[in-house]
Amino acid sequence: MTATPERFDSQKRLGAPVAILAELTHRCPLGCPYCSNPLALDPREDELSTSDWTRVFSQAATLGVLHANLSGGEPAARQDLTDIIAHCANVGLYTNLITSGIGLTQDRVNELARAGLDHAQLSIQDSDAPSADRIAGYKGAFARKLAVAEWITQAGLPLTINAVIHRANIFRAGDMVRLAVKLGARRVEIAHTQYYGWGLTNRAALMPSRTEAEVAIAEVEALKKALAGVIVIDHVIPDYHARYPKACMGGWGKRGLNVTPTGKTLPCHAAETIPDLEFWTVRDRSIEDIWINSPAFNAFRGEDWMREPCRSCPRKTVDYGGCRCQALALTGDAREADPVCHLSPHHDKIAEIAAQSEDAGGVPLYNYRRMKLREPAE
Numbered sequence: 001m002t003a004t005p006e007r008f009d010s011q012k013r014l015g016a017p018v019a020i021l022a023e024l025t026h027r028c029p030l031g032c033p034y035c036s037n038p039l040a041l042d043p044r045e046d047e048l049s050t051s052d053w054t055r056v057f058s059q060a061a062t063l064g065v066l067h068a069n070l071s072g073g074e075p076a077a078r079q080d081l082t083d084i085i086a087h088c089a090n091v092g093l094y095t096n097l098i099t100s101g102i103g104l105t106q107d108r109v110n111e112l113a114r115a116g117l118d119h120a121q122l123s124i125q126d127s128d129a130p131s132a133d134r135i136a137g138y139k140g141a142f143a144r145k146l147a148v149a150e151w152i153t154q155a156g157l158p159l160t161i162n163a164v165i166h167r168a169n170i171f172r173a174g175d176m177v178r179l180a181v182k183l184g185a186r187r188v189e190i191a192h193t194q195y196y197g198w199g200l201t202n203r204a205a206l207m208p209s210r211t212e213a214e215v216a217i218a219e220v221e222a223l224k225k226a227l228a229g230v231i232v233i234d235h236v237i238p239d240y241h242a243r244y245p246k247a248c249m250g251g252w253g254k255r256g257l258n259v260t261p262t263g264k265t266l267p268c269h270a271a272e273t274i275p276d277l278e279f280w281t282v283r284d285r286s287i288e289d290i291w292i293n294s295p296a297f298n299a300f301r302g303e304d305w306m307r308e309p310c311r312s313c314p315r316k317t318v319d320y321g322g323c324r325c326q327a328l329a330l331t332g333d334a335r336e337a338d339p340v341c342h343l344s345p346h347h348d349k350i351a352e353i354a355a356q357s358e359d360a361g362g363v364p365l366y367n368y369r370r371m372k373l374r375e376p377a378e
C-alpha cells in the first residue's frame, strides 16, 4: 500500500520525512577532528550492498521523501555511487552529494552529473592551504578541493561550500565566504562546530573563545547583507554561546531520517550515543515501518517525554527542548532540557566549558578521525 501524509495524519499525526541522509560509507581519506560520524566507525565489509541502497531509496520515494542527501564518510569511496544516484533520479528523489572531494576525478564528476546528480556540497577546512591540510590531516587536500569545485561548476551542477568553524580557522570565517564566491558557489554554509562524536572528543582543541566567536559571527552576518544576491550564506552559530538551543534536526523524528552504512536507521546522526534506544535496520524493516513504528523514532517525538522547564515552556514547539544527544552528553540524561538553554538547571555546565575556552592557546592538537591511526600531515 502506498503511504501518504494523510494516512500518517490519521494514524500518528505524522507527516512523511522530507529528507533521507544516507551515510553510504564511513570510509574517508580525511581525518577532520569535528567529524559527525560516530567514534566507532562501520567497517567496509558490513556496509549495505547496492541493491540494499536502491531498495531503501525506492521505499523512501514511495513514502513521500523528496531529498536524498548522499553522505559518508566520503561517498565517492563507494564504487557504485553512480548507480545509486541514477536510481535515486529514477525514483524521483532530488540528490545532493555531500563530499570532501577527495577521490573524485573530473570524469567521475561528469559521470555523476550525467547519472542525474542535482547538487553538490563540497567541504573546505579553511581558506589557508597549510591550515586546511592540517585540520583535514591530509596533505594536498586543499589544492584538490579547489580543482573539484571547478569540475563541479563546469559540469553545470549547483555548488554549496561547507565550512565548519573552530578555533584554528575562526579568524578566516569571512575569507571562507569570499573563497566560496570565488569558486562559483551559490550557497555557503558557515557552521560552528557541534560538540558530539569526534567534536566532543576534540572539544578542548576546537572551541574558540567567546570574543573570537562574536567577532566571526558579526563578520559573517555583515557579509550576509553585503553579498545578498551574490551568494546565500547559511550561518549556524555556536551553541555554547547562545541563550536558546536549536531545534535539533527540526524536531526528533519530524523531518528526516539517517541511515548508517550498515543500515541502522537513526533520528539524528548522534542518536546512537543515547543508551537503551532501539534502532531498527533497513535490512529487515521497510523505511515506512521504521519511520512510523521504530521505538527510537517515537522516543522523543512530540512533547509527552518532556520534563520541566520544557514541559510548560512556550518555546517547546519552537526548539523541541534542543538536542537530546547534547542533553545526554552534558547532563547524563537525554530527557533533560538542552543545557545550552539559559532556563536549564544545568546551564552552568555550558558556562563552565565556554569559560575554559577563554584560556586556550597555542596550536591545537587533534585526535584525528581515523579508522586506523595514521600519522597526521605536518
Ligand code: SF4
Pocket (backbone or CB within 6 Å): 028, 029, 030, 031, 032, 034, 035, 036, 037, 072, 073, 074, 099, 100, 123, 369
Ligand atoms: S567531516 Fe571530514 S573526516 Fe568526517 S566524513 Fe567529512 S571529510 Fe571525512
Ligand code: SF4
Pocket (backbone or CB within 6 Å): 244, 245, 309, 310, 311, 313, 314, 315, 316, 317, 319, 320, 321, 322, 337, 338, 341, 342, 343, 344
Ligand atoms: S526550556 Fe526547553 S523548550 Fe524552553 S527554551 Fe529552554 S530548551 Fe527550549
